[in-house]
Amino acid sequence: LAAPNDLEAFWMPFTANRHFKAHPRLIARAEGMYYTLTDGRRLIDATAGLWCCNAGHARSRIVEAIQRQAAELDFAPTFQWGHPLAFQLASRLANLFPGDLDHAFFTNSGSESVDTALKIALAYQRAIGQGTRTRLIGRERGYHGVGFGGISVGGIVKNRMYFGSLLTGVDHLPHTLDLEKNRFSRGQPEHGAELADNLERIIALHDASTIAAVIVEPVAGSIGVYPPPKGYLERLRAITEKHGILLIFDEVITAYGRLGASSAAEYFGVQPDLVTTAKGLTSGTVPMGAVMARKHVYDAIVNGEGAGPEKAIELFHGYTYSAHPLACAAALATLETYKEEGLFERAAELAPYWEERLHALRGKPNVIDIRNIGLMGAVELSARPGKPGERGYDAMLKACDKGLMIRITGDTIAMSPPLIVTREEIDQIMDRLGETLDELE
Numbered sequence: 001l002a003a004p005n006d007l008e009a010f011w012m013p014f015t016a017n018r019h020f021k022a023h024p025r026l027i028a029r030a031e032g033m034y035y036t037l038t039d040g041r042r043l044i045d046a047t048a049g050l051w052c053c054n055a056g057h058a059r060s061r062i063v064e065a066i067q068r069q070a071a072e073l074d075f076a077p078t079f080q081w082g083h084p085l086a087f088q089l090a091s092r093l094a095n096l097f098p099g100d101l102d103h104a105f106f107t108n109s110g111s112e113s114v115d116t117a118l119k120i121a122l123a124y125q126r127a128i129g130q131g132t133r134t135r136l137i138g139r140e141r142g143y144h145g146v147g148f149g150g151i152s153v154g155g156i157v158k159n160r161m162y163f164g165s166l167l168t169g170v171d172h173l174p175h176t177l178d179l180e181k182n183r184f185s186r187g188q189p190e191h192g193a194e195l196a197d198n199l200e201r202i203i204a205l206h207d208a209s210t211i212a213a214v215i216v217e218p219v220a221g222s223i224g225v226y227p228p229p230k231g232y233l234e235r236l237r238a239i240t241e242k243h244g245i246l247l248i249f250d251e252v253i254t255a256y257g258r259l260g261a262s263s264a265a266e267y268f269g270v271q272p273d274l275v276t277t278a279k280g281l282t283s284g285t286v287p288m289g290a291v292m293a294r295k296h297v298y299d300a301i302v303n304g305e306g307a308g309p310e311k312a313i314e315l316f317h318g319y320t321y322s323a324h325p326l327a328c329a330a331a332l333a334t335l336e337t338y339k340e341e342g343l344f345e346r347a348a349e350l351a352p353y354w355e356e357r358l359h360a361l362r363g364k365p366n367v368i369d370i371r372n373i374g375l376m377g378a379v380e381l382s383a384r385p386g387k388p389g390e391r392g393y394d395a396m397l398k399a400c401d402k403g404l405m406i407r408i409t410g411d412t413i414a415m416s417p418p419l420i421v422t423r424e425e426i427d428q429i430m431d432r433l434g435e436t437l438d439e440l441e
């Protein structure tokens with residue numbers, strides 16, 4: 001274990017810092033579905049790291065691809081230059097995402113993908129002669145990373161309250177919560193599609209000619225797995241299309257198999273104009289994100305086909321490490337692994353069993369809601385009076401003692417296992433979680 005002083009050297013954010021120091025848990029190794037801690041304990045990983053290691057850990061095809069690439073081409077600038085893997089990967093992604101989401105812009109994280117997509121949306125509106133469209137619309141409790149764009153459109157107030165005015169001209173749709181009616185619903189809830197109509201109200205307030213884009217997580221993940229009510233995303237798409245507003249799906253969690261499909265866009269059959277991704281693209285190995293853009297967006301900005309007065313927009317945007325060769329190699333090997341092992345189909349096949357086992361936890365002490373979609377699940381616990389988050393944190397520690405890694409946000413337990421999970425491992429996860437809940441005060 002690291003010396004106690006070492007624990008002061010690495011500064012982790014917010015309250016996690018204090019809690020972690022009280023109970024340090026250091027991870028030494030990972031393989032397949034399992035993590036091993038420095039004290040030798042072995043945990044089944046029910047969270048795919050941080051919703052990212054979709055192919056499981058230390059997969060040899062991916063490891064070898066990264067090793068080979070490091071020896072062959074460590075870095076290549078992508079301003080004025082390129083390298084073949086970047087184009088191969090972009091082309092693979094164009095095939096993977098539905099419809100004409102055919103153009104990839106590479107980033108290094110989900111937060112960067114979000115900022116990139118927002119800038120692309122604004123540039124697009126200018127390129128088509130709609131430069132007055134500068135307003136952005138997010139959703140209450142939405143999580144879009146920690147960049148200034150992401151916290152501005154994000155709907156978690158405590159994530160943005162210290163940072164001044166941020167992006168101006170941002171509105172937030174109400175969240176898709178209709179808790180009382182939807183409690184313990186399986187998959188997509190029945191109630192709440194009409195909440196999308198609030199978009200019409202925001203548009204009426206500001207005039208459509210001022211609004212550039214709407215950004216939502218198709219399944220709200222980080223705040224505790226809220227699948228969209230049936231019809232909700234379809235309504236958002238219809239309203240945005242009617243008013244010339246771009247629709248951005250933040251698929252940092254949902255892309256690359258989590259729902260048993262390439263993306264939420266494919267899963268729900270709703271075509272956004274831009275899709276942000278990261279995490280599962282490289283299965284958590286080398287940091288990388290990609291923003292997928294539809295043809296009209298790309299053509300307007302890059303080819304000057306937007307018919308606006310500005311013709312092609314001279315958009316300066318890109319990162320030193322955009323399309324980093326190691327990340328491209330990792331991503332190509334990851335996508336190959338998903339395909340060869342049929343992991344998206346496997347996730348779709350296992351989803352009903354996952355749902356059945358998850359919802360069997362209903363009735364356990366303190367459980368007030370259970371939500372699921374694809375291979376995502378959440379168990380919401382009631383908060384101890386005056387001590388929000390404490391019961392959730394205790395659940396995480398107790399689960400760890402039982403050999404289970406879960407993620408918590410407040411008093412909600414969230415799970416998203418690697419897509420290689422077997423039925424037996426789903427049993428293990430749910431048995432250990434069940435025991436954890438039984439023993440929790």
Ligand code: PMP
Pocket residue numbers: 109110111112114143144145146217221222250251252253278279
């Ligand atoms: N958007 C969504 C929907 C996310 O879930 C996350 C990360 N959980 C992000 C953006 C930010 O990604 P990153 O932490 O890689 O910056």
